[in-house]
Amino acid sequence: MEQMxxxxxxSFFIVFLVSLFIGMALSLQISTELSxxxxxxxxxxxxxxxxxxxxxxxxIALSYAGRVGSGMASEIGSMVLGHQVDMLRVFGIDPVKKxxxxxxxxxxxxxxxxxxxxxxxxxxGGYYISVFVSHQSGSFYWSQIRAIMGFQNIFSGIxxxxxxxxxxxxxxxxxxxxxxxxxxxxxxxxxxxxxxxxIMIIITDFLLTRILFFVLGMQA
Amino acid sequence: xxELQDLxxxxxxxxxxxxINFCAHFHEKIAILxxxxxxxxxxxxLLLCLARPDSGRIVIDGQDITFxxxxxxxxxxxxxxxxxxxxxxxxxxxxRENVAFCMREFSTLSEEEIENKxxxxxxxxxxxxxxxxxxxxxxxxxQRRVAMARSLAGxxxxxxxxxxxxxxxxxxxxxxxxxxxxxxxSGSPTERRGLIIVTHDVEAAARVAERFLYLKDxxxxxxxxxxxxxxxxxxxxxxxxxxxxxx
Numbered sequence: 001m002e003q004m005x006x007x008x009x010x011s012f013f014i015v016f017l018v019s020l021f022i023g024m025a026l027s028l029q030i031s032t033e034l035s036x037x038x039x040x041x042x043x044x045x046x047x048x049x050x051x052x053x054x055x056x057x058x059x060i061a062l063s064y065a066g067r068v069g070s071g072m073a074s075e076i077g078s079m080v081l082g083h084q085v086d087m088l089r090v091f092g093i094d095p096v097k098k099x100x101x102x103x104x105x106x107x108x109x110x111x112x113x114x115x116x117x118x119x120x121x122x123x124x125g126g127y128y129i130s131v132f133v134s135h136q137s138g139s140f141y142w143s144q145i146r147a148i149m150g151f152q153n154i155f156s157g158i159x160x161x162x163x164x165x166x167x168x169x170x171x172x173x174x175x176x177x178x179x180x181x182x183x184x185x186x187x188x189x190x191x192x193x194x195x196x197x198x199i200m201i202i203i204t205d206f207l208l209t210r211i212l213f214f215v216l217g218m219q220a
Numbered sequence: 221x222x223e224l225q226d227l228x229x230x231x232x233x234x235x236x237x238x239x240i241n242f243c244a245h246f247h248e249k250i251a252i253l254x255x256x257x258x259x260x261x262x263x264x265x266l267l268l269c270l271a272r273p274d275s276g277r278i279v280i281d282g283q284d285i286t287f288x289x290x291x292x293x294x295x296x297x298x299x300x301x302x303x304x305x306x307x308x309x310x311x312x313x314x315x316r317e318n319v320a321f322c323m324r325e326f327s328t329l330s331e332e333e334i335e336n337k338x339x340x341x342x343x344x345x346x347x348x349x350x351x352x353x354x355x356x357x358x359x360x361x362x363q364r365r366v367a368m369a370r371s372l373a374g375x376x377x378x379x380x381x382x383x384x385x386x387x388x389x390x391x392x393x394x395x396x397x398x399x400x401x402x403x404x405x406s407g408s409p410t411e412r413r414g415l416i417i418v419t420h421d422v423e424a425a426a427r428v429a430e431r432f433l434y435l436k437d438x439x440x441x442x443x444x445x446x447x448x449x450x451x452x453x454x455x456x457x458x459x460x461x462x463x464x465x466x467x
Contacts, residue, residue, distance in 0.1 A: 083308035086270050090302055091322050092294035 003102045007068045008110035012117070018063045019056065019118035023125025026050060031134040040136060044144035047126040052148070052157040056119040058205050061164035064111055065197035069172040072103050073193035076176025077186045085177065095177065104169040111165030112158055119157065152216045160208055167204055168197045221245060222267065222379075227276035228438075229262060236262055237273070238438030244431075246299065246378040247414045249405060251429035253422065253460060258435040260418040261305075264381050267416070268300060269293050301371035302381040307363035309355040309370070315342070316351045319370045341369040345400060361393035368400060380404060382417040386424045398427045422461045434460070 030050075031043040076099055079085050085095045123145055131138045175193035179185050212218070227240040236259040244250055252260045265271040266278060269285055278286045280296045288296075309318050319338045323329055329337070342348040345365040355363060364385055371380065382401060386394035405415045405428075419425050425432065432449045434442035434457045442449070442457050452458060 082306060082311070083304040084310055086265070086268075086304070087302075087308045087310075089270060089290070090268055090297055090300075091325065092297060093325060094290070 003106035004110055006071070007064075007103075007106045008113060011064060011067055011110070011114055014063050014067055015060055015114045015118045016121055018059055019121040020125045022055060022059050023047065023051060023122030024129045026055065026122070027126035027129035028133065031130060031136070035134070040134060041140060042144070043130050043134065043136060044126070044141035045148055047130075048123060048145045048148045049153060051119055051122045051126070052153050054205070054209075056122055057115050057157055057160040057164065058201060060115050060118040061111060061161060061168065061201045062198060064107075064114065064165070065168045065172075065194055065201065068107065069168045069197045070190050070194050072169065072172035073176040073179075074186060074190045076100075076173055077179030077189045080177060080179045081182065081186060100169075100173040100177070103173055104166060107165035107169035108162055109165070111168070112161040115157065115161040152218060155216065156209075156212045159212065160205065163204055163208060164201055167200050171196050171200060221279075221281055223277070223279040224263075224266070225277040225279065227263075227266060227273045227278070229259070229266070229271070229273045235438050237266075240276070240438075240440060242433065242440060242443070244416075245414065247410055247412050249414060249428060249430045250416045250433065251425035251431070252416060252418045252433045252435060253420065253425060253457075254435035255420065255460070259438060260435055261383050263435070264302065264383055264416065264418055267381065268297055268302060298375050299378045300381055301375070301377035301379075303364060303367045303371055303383065303385060305384040305387055306360070307355070307367035309358075309363055309366055311355045314352060314354050315347075315358070315366050318355070318366060319373050321370065322373050322375070337373065338369075341373055342366070344372075345369045346396075359393075361389050361397060364389075364397055365400065368404065372404070377413065379414040379416065382415065382419075384419055384421075385417065386419065386421045394421070394424060398424050401428045420460075 027043060027047050030046050031040050034040045034043055034046070076085070079099070085099070088095050088098055127138060127141050130136045130141045172193040175189045175196070179189040181188075222242075222244045224240050224242040227237050228235070229237040240263065252263060254260050262271055266273060267280075269278065269288065273286065276286070277284055280299065283296065285293060285296045309315075310321065313321065316335075316338055319341055320334050323334045323337065327334075339348055339351065342351055345368050347362055347365050347369075350358060350362055350366070355366070358366065371377065380401070385397050385401065389397065401415065401417070405413050407413070415428065417425060417428055426446060426449075431445060432442065433440050434454070436456055442452055442454055444452075449457075449461060452461075
């Protein structure tokens with residue numbers, strides 16, 4: 001519960017901010033481009049698909065890796081350097097069970113929840129720009145969002161954060177447990193955890209997109 | 221009985237231990253002396269299999285534990301308890317929770333019994349008043365006292381291992397820690413709880429130990445009692461122990 005509180009509730013503010021501004025920026029870009037083609041009314045549809053399938057899960061996972069992943073690596077790393085992990089082993093307690101599994105579980109549960117919240121905030125951000133900056137119809141924007149809320153898009157948007165949460169927590173905990181060499185080692189472990197998580201999120205996103213397209217029968 | 225046979229260990233091509241041979245009974249009071257980086261703490265970790273040697277054998281009570289899997293080490297680890305240099309207290313738990321940690325994990329004691337036992341242990345190490353404090357609110361000496369209380373809470377170890385217990389402490393606190401170490405290992409020479417103290421504080425070592433080992437270049441170059449130590453002809457060791465040499 002403590003880990004879920006740290007990973008979930010503690011990340012709410014950053015997810016809210018990141019999602020809101022991503023939604024607004026995306027809506028602004030798309031409506032500007034579509035406007036030149038006379039297709040501005042489709043802003044909601046493109047913003048919705050982009051956010052739910054791709055940008056929402058990836059952007060929130062990247063924010064999460066920066067905040068929670070680095071925190072996990074540095075917390076476990078400082079426990080290694082302070083011999084707290086050794087003490088667990090002396091007491092006959094498996095550090096993986098005590099430190100890693102709760103973090104992996106909390107990430108795998110909380111990142112999808114944060115992504116759902118973030119997606120919703122992004123869509124509201126997009127709505128704000130569409131209506132108050134691009135002067136489109138608000139009801140039409142939401143009708144387009146409703147239209148793309150099919151199983152394929154929602155499934156695609158929910159599966160990814162499960163995997164991202166698992167990957168971020170595994171990498172961060174591993175780097176934390178592998179910490180050696182004092183403060184410099186801790187810095188290296190934390191940085192590597194975030195960099196590796198970032199790279200793995202991007203690669204996993206591509207692989208998952210390919211797999212989901214195949215599984216859900218979507219055409220490229 | 222503890223037996224270390226021809227232990228060798230290297231870190232990043234730097235040889236830390238180079239053929240350590242050593243036998244001890246659980247009731248012995250041993251000090252491992254040596255300069256920084258000579259592998260003293262590593263030797264303690266090897267006893268608990270917190271580190272594994274490149275070669276050699278670690279035998280505890282006739283059982284070779286050198287390469288036993290983690291899941292089978294609990295029985296041999298239960299014979300020891302270790303107090304690390306900075307105490308290694310769990311910094312997210314307060315003093316009460318730190319001391320109660322093992323009891324909560326492994327015993328079936330009620331919360332009231334745990335509370336009584338925690339208070340008793342803290343009283344024994346002289347810091348019952350710190351029961352509600354967090355580790356970062358404790359001084360270095362208090363942290364080590366809590367660590368000692370915690371090390372006794374889970375089980376009754378046959379031997380205590382101390383990693384630089386007086387390092388960074390003022391002389392009075394260091395003196396109190398030495399008294400406490402002696403108190404926890406008091407009793408008749410064949411029945412008491414033994415100890416291994418790793419330190420470069422020669423005076424502290426002389427106060428708590430009866431057998432002294434000196435590590436140099438990954439080898440034990442001296443093994444003997446206090447009298448032999450103060451009359452050693454080893455120039456490096458004589459320089460190291462000059463504080464306790466007769467003037």
